Amino acid sequence: MAAEPIVQVRELSKIYRQGDLDVVALNGVSIDIFPREFVALMGPSGSGKSTLLHIVAGIDRATRGTVLVQGIDVAGLNESQLAEWRNQNVGFVFQTFNLIPVLTARENVELPLLLTRLNGSERRRQVETALQLVGLADRMHHRPDQLSGGQQQRVAIARALVTDPALVVADEPTGNLDAKSAADVLSILQALSRDSGKTVIMVTHDPKAAAYGTRSLHLEKGEIVA
């Protein structure tokens, strides 16, 4: 394992204020995640898994504590810098796939590249590489409603990969899939960390899914328990 962690979380807390009531979603979480790790984030519902993932991925902000990703203090970036940072450094995979229904697989994967300086043919090459990686090069021109759930999730993974980010975050990526499709998706995520040098953080409830990872972290009531 490399010496420098890619993700350093220190004393991270997230508190939602609801009227007089404080909901503590994260309570002093500290973790290190190293390059090429495939971390499974587990824990009961409401334990703060998604919250942690969102803060690390730069789509939510902490109440206290710091997150360094590749040495960058994410909290120090403004909205616009953060957006650019996400585009270049983080790939997102969601439980509900979240593809744009009117776009083909290729166009969905191309979306994050529209924010880069790449020209049309460079974009196409990268999109095709990403779709090949998830085994869907032949379904390039299909829209999401012409694909199975498992295929849609693989397109979503291609979209997460296409900008070649260091970090891929996935929130229950197999939550809506049957066992076979889940296994396909998990194998792809595993290959990403093992063969493509990505760091993958995956939230899951499923111990079988977690077994694909290199390590599991357990959250309970906003705290790391093991």
Add this chain to the structure above:
Amino acid sequence: MNILTFIAKNALRNRRRVILTVSSVAVSCGVLVTLQTLQRELTIPPESEAASLRVIARNKVSIAQPLPARQLGVIERIPGIVAVSPFTYFGGLYAEEKATGFAQFGVDPERFRGIMVEGRVVQGAYDDWVADRNSCMVGADTLDRYKLRVGDHMRFTGTFYPMDLDLRIAAVFQGTVDDRGVFFHHKLLDDAMDNGGAVGTWYMRVESAAVAPQVIAAIDRAFENSSAEVRAETERAFQMSFMSMLGDVKSLTLSVSSVVVFTLMLVTVSTMSMAIRERFRELAVLKALGFRRHELFSFILAESFGLAGAGAVLGIFGTWIFWSTVNLQKLTAGFLVYFEVTPRIMAMAGIVAAVLGIVSAMGPALAVARMSVVDGLKTID
């Protein structure tokens, strides 16, 4: 794919919405253009150079009140006036008509020569009209419309004058802004009304547009505190006030236009906000992928603007083509003659549509800009 195709695909994703939005914008723009054209037709007679040199004096109390004929001597002496003639609206019904779409005026033909200078006599002879007190000069449009010829007779039934007219066509004129009128000898009115103490209005031509204001002031002043005070104004101003007798056309078209625009706004605002609400989650995903506020803002604006623009182009040019094809003059018995959809009116409707496009994008765009990615992702679709 590029950004523009992405925006287009989003805009066109719901066919029903596209049809609803585009067609409602198109229809509203069509109504708007038509109303504005109607208003222009009724209130602002096309300007001509000669018309800007003409002044009309009428009774200050109301246009229906006559003026004493003896005022002529005073008016003639006012400097700056080149020619003056009595000018009295007869308002008769032609032949068997229930409504007649052209006006008849009693004038002094000899004096009138120096006033309606832009008209040319194209058939018959002006002098023939001058010589025969039972003849008239007719506008070419009216001649054509009723398939008349020089020498034919036109009969009019008086409406507020207790007399009828039977006029031989001696001359036909053309080249004025409105080639429809019929002009006859004022003497016919004078004789019928006990040797003419009265005229409807005075019609004048002034030396230059520059002296018109002084001349107008001088006329008004000349009859101040007399039994018949007058109000002089340019022909154009006069025609506008005359039109106001038909009802306040301007405020009517304005209020109908506002209702149209307001309704249109409700439609576009609600369809646009529906369209964006449906897509809130997708927009949150785009944010997560790195799209910034101003980018999402411009996507929404472009989509709304594009749909409104498509509707506007369709509605405005469709209406323009429609009104240039239809022969309204024939259809309305000469009431609407030109009904010209001007570039100005089209531009105005285009601007209204553009503003609507922007306004209806505003709410959704702001909501999207304010939305946090996490909240947006939680939206159930």
